[in-house]
Amino acid sequence: MKNVMFVGYGSMARKVHEMLPKNIVLSTVLASPRSAERIKAEIGESIDVITSVDDLVKIPDLAVEMSGQNGLKEHAIKILEKGIPLGIVSVGAFTDENFAVSLADVAEVQGVKIYILAGAVAGIDGINAASLAGLSDVVYQGRKHPSSWKGSHADQLIDYDNLVEPIVFFTGTAREAAALFPDNSNVAATIALAGVGLDDTTVELIADPTLEHNIHHIMAEGVFGKLEISMTGLPLAENPKTSSLAAFSALRLCCQIDQVIQI
Numbered sequence: 001m002k003n004v005m006f007v008g009y010g011s012m013a014r015k016v017h018e019m020l021p022k023n024i025v026l027s028t029v030l031a032s033p034r035s036a037e038r039i040k041a042e043i044g045e046s047i048d049v050i051t052s053v054d055d056l057v058k059i060p061d062l063a064v065e066m067s068g069q070n071g072l073k074e075h076a077i078k079i080l081e082k083g084i085p086l087g088i089v090s091v092g093a094f095t096d097e098n099f100a101v102s103l104a105d106v107a108e109v110q111g112v113k114i115y116i117l118a119g120a121v122a123g124i125d126g127i128n129a130a131s132l133a134g135l136s137d138v139v140y141q142g143r144k145h146p147s148s149w150k151g152s153h154a155d156q157l158i159d160y161d162n163l164v165e166p167i168v169f170f171t172g173t174a175r176e177a178a179a180l181f182p183d184n185s186n187v188a189a190t191i192a193l194a195g196v197g198l199d200d201t202t203v204e205l206i207a208d209p210t211l212e213h214n215i216h217h218i219m220a221e222g223v224f225g226k227l228e229i230s231m232t233g234l235p236l237a238e239n240p241k242t243s244s245l246a247a248f249s250a251l252r253l254c255c256q257i258d259q260v261i262q263i
């Protein structure tokens with residue numbers, strides 16, 4: 001039996017919780033102060049709901065961040081200082097160099113691992129392996145229904161009421177995309193970290209009113225040859241910004257802590 005702690009208990013964390021196998025137990029939720037009481041009432045007394053790592057009673061075998069970049073930045077260092085391995089989905093936070101360096105430093109001192117999750121896409125293993133030999137070009141296109149972009153910086157770039165066909169509303173680097181669209185460009189940051197870096201990965205973001213799915217398209221070229229991956233992901237019912245595969249990727253990490261053979 002292994003214990004996990006979730007940082008954040010929103011749409012993704014709920015889905016992961018629902019699907020945890022019997023040998024992996026959610027022992028603690030690290031929640032925002034505004035949601036802690038509601039979450040306590042929702043998940044029952046057997047799971048500790050805390051708002052600060054200082055209040056941790058039971059040290060889990062793994063913490064999985066599903067709270068957005070701010071939650072990650074608030075709690076990650078303290079989690080690592082307790083010697084708890086940390087899985088991260090809000091990968092866009094790595095655009096903050098000081099934060100990224102501090103995380104790596106603390107993890108090294110504590111001898112604890114940080115897992116950057118593949119999230120909503122496949123192929124991160126291939127891109128990362130290919131980068132060891134040399135990658136010349138990596139392009140990521142994120143295509144979602146306009147409703148999935150609402151509430152983000154895209155509101156200033158898209159005329160939602162008159163949108164009848166797909167538009168590319170952002171072209172830039174992964175660093176720019178992750179900073180401007182923190183809830184929608186974690187995949188861009190992950191591809192960049194696995195491949196040619198945040199400043200050399202090209203990102204195009206597209207609003208497409210004809211879509212029901214989130215489409216992630218990755219193209220990479222290098223010494224290994226060429227790679228092209230197209231993902232057509234169903235969003236989570238609770239949150240159209242988040243592809244369900246991102247939740248399954250967090251679930252996979254939870255399952256892996258109790259597996260001797262890993263794939």
Ligand SMILES: NC(=O)C1=CN([C@@H]2O[C@H](COP(=O)(O)OP(=O)(O)OC[C@H]3O[C@@H](n4cnc5c(N)ncnc54)[C@H](OP(=O)(O)O)[C@@H]3O)[C@@H](O)[C@H]2O)C=CC1
Nearest residue numbers: 008009010011012031032035067068071090119120186242
């Ligand atoms: N790598 C990838 O492929 C993907 C990554 N993501 C990342 O995953 C995150 C979670 O997605 P999703 O569950 O759909 O988002 P939700 O908005 O549904 O859930 C986020 C949860 O985190 C909580 N939270 C916010 N701030 C803090 C904090 N400081 N401490 C603890 N909890 C906090 C929120 O609480 P409250 O409601 O009180 O604010 C909310 O419950 C996204 O924000 C995004 O960064 C998303 C999709 C794909």
Ligand SMILES: O=C([O-])CC(=O)C(=O)O
Nearest residue numbers: 183184185186187242243
């Ligand atoms: O879930 C997705 O489709 C991808 C996403 O939001 C992100 O990259 O942050």
